[in-house]
Amino acid sequence: MTRTTLRIALFIVFAALMANPSQAADDPPAMEAKVRDEAISKSVAWRPKASESVLNKNLKFERTQPWLTAEALLMATFGIGQDEDTVKEALAILDKQAKKNPKDPVSEFYRGEVLYWGKEPNKAKAAWKNANDRAATLTKKDPKDGCAQYYLGASFVRLVKPQEARKALKKAKKADFDPSMVDFQMGLSYFLERNWKSARDSFDTVYELDPRFAHLFFYRALAWEKLGQKDNYLVDLEQFVKLAPNSPEAKTAMALLSARK
DSSP: OOHHHHHHHHHHHHHHHHHSTHHHHHSOHHHHHHHHHHHHHHHHTTOHHHHHHHHHTTGGGTTSHHHHHHHHHHHHHHHTTTOHHHHHHHHHHHHHHHHHOTTOHHHHHHHHHHHHHTTOHHHHHHHHHHHHHHHHHHHHHOTTOHHHHHHHHHHHHHTTOHHHHHHHHHHHHHTTOOHHHHHHHHHHHHHHTTOHHHHHHHHHHHHHHOTTOHHHHHHHHHHHHHTTOHHHHHHHHHHHHHHOTTSTTHHHHHHHHHHHO
């Protein structure tokens, strides 16, 4: 998806909404959030075309906050390493949505992700801390809020607090939040502790749930190496590069593969 394609798609959607302006307003916020979460799940797995398909099937939600957050992450995954203007545009959308919705941790969390991809770690950390605070507030109000528990846990991973992360992620899983995303973050939490076997086991679970979840292969490869499984290490690195050749970690994976050849 290019920036031109995105804008054409948005124009078409806008025209459709003007023909039936009440359509988006009549849909419940819970459904909008469900669409957002499904689209985000595909982008997180580095499957931007699948994320685009989810949004295209739910165009009635265009111009709503949840839809815009998912669209911005989609734009970032398409643009990273290929079109920096698109990435900047995505970041601007996330920034705007985070400010418009001061209780929402989702836009702020992914604003941190995109900032990190753009090699602005200090700004990224500040965004993740803000997302963590927002998610914590929501979980205090409703401990069964699976989405809030997930972003509480994921932001704890980014803030290098693995034990706190797992407490929240277990609650997210119990609340039936996207299991592939939850188990991936669980794997990262073990990775931070250098618990390579538990990390690998978590990434194995992600594979069972979604065998095209690109980043599981990158981090499982590194776990394989620490466990002395060199063949599996190379296989996973190759699969990661195949699935996510434009991702921020792809250059590292290619360098590691070249060093082994």
